[in-house]
Amino acid sequence: MPREVIVLEDVVKVYRVGDIVTYGLRGVSLKIYEGEFIAIMGPSGSGKTTLLNMIGLLDKPSSGRIYIDGVEVSKLSAREIARVRNLKIGFVFQFFNLINRLTVLENIEMPLIPRGIPRPERVERAKEALLLAGGELSWLPKKPLQLSGGQQQRVAIARAIVGNPSIILADEPTGNLDRASTKTVIQTFLELNKRGATIAMVTHDPEVANCTQKIYIIRDGMIVGVREPDKSRCVLYTQ
Numbered sequence: 709m710p711r712e713v714i715v716l717e718d719v720v721k722v723y724r725v726g727d728i729v730t731y732g733l734r735g736v737s738l739k740i741y742e743g744e745f746i747a748i749m750g751p752s753g754s755g756k757t758t759l760l761n762m763i764g765l766l767d768k769p770s771s772g773r774i775y776i777d778g779v780e781v782s783k784l785s786a787r788e789i790a791r792v793r794n795l796k797i798g799f800v801f802q803f804f805n806l807i808n809r810l811t812v813l814e815n816i817e818m819p820l821i822p823r824g825i826p827r828p829e830r831v832e833r834a835k836e837a838l839l840l841a842g843g844e845l846s847w848l849p850k851k852p853l854q855l856s857g858g859q860q861q862r863v864a865i866a867r868a869i870v871g872n873p874s875i876i877l878a879d880e881p882t883g884n885l886d887r888a889s890t891k892t893v894i895q896t897f898l899e900l901n902k903r904g905a906t907i908a909m910v911t912h913d914p915e916v917a918n919c920t921q922k923i924y925i926i927r928d929g930m931i932v933g934v935r936e937p938d939k940s941r942c943v944l945y946t947q
């Protein structure tokens with residue numbers, strides 16, 4: 709039986725802005741097993757980003773429980789949560805979220821700094837991560853904005869994986885990319901998954917979702933279905 713890496717039990721997230729209350733999630737229960745590569749699909753505003761932010765410990769649920777590797781997160785201190793996030797989780801966003809005044813190298817090595825890893829090792833690991841993400845070493849001294857969107861996303865993936873996280877969370881990672889860059893990103897995720905990473909990816913694109921192992925459908929803050937992907941319609945095998 710595969711290990712449960714991420715478990716959500718009846719997770720509710722309510723946003724309060726002044727007098728206005730909005731439900732992000734209305735009670736989501738979900739188990740993601742070690743080595744799974746899952747997609748999350750659903751209309752805009754259905755709670756996909758909220759769900760990923762909960763799993764990634766970027767935000768706290770209003771109620772319900774989240775377990776990462778069997779540990780209930782609400783029982784941890786803020787410091788311990790930050791540590792779990794840094795050691796176990798890598799994030800990839802739709803708009804890359806790179807720091808534009810830093811170089812590509814400085815962006816990629818960032819997650820290693822709080823771990824106290826010395827600079828020469830950071831540089832080596834940043835290079836390895838960039839190559840694994842389908843990037844080129846000539847980008848290292850450049851600033852992110854000197855690169856195309858597809859190249860910036862490869863840098864962002866390198867930053868996400870440089871710390872060797874067991875969990876990768878991606879929020880519409882191909883939402884701003886052309887077909888060729890989309891294929892590179894998916895190829896990288898499949899390779900990382902083959903090497904053991906557990907991956908949860910939000911996407912609007914059925915041809916991207918079809919490259920994963922399981923598709924969860926979310927609507928109005930609830931998981932309303934699970935679908936088997938049609939592998940023959942994965943973006944790697946279509947025009």
Ligand SMILES: Nc1ncnc2c1ncn2[C@@H]1O[C@H](COP(=O)(O)OP(=O)(O)O)[C@@H](O)[C@H]1O
Pocket residue numbers: 723724725730731732750751752753754755756757758759
């Ligand atoms: N920080 C926030 N403050 C207030 N409402 C929010 C916030 N983030 C998300 N929401 C609301 O929660 C619901 C789900 O949003 P989100 O998770 O971003 O959906 P999706 O990623 O599927 O488009 C939406 O109604 C959205 O307006």
Ligand SMILES: [Mg+2]
Pocket residue numbers: 756757758
């Ligand atoms: Mg979103």
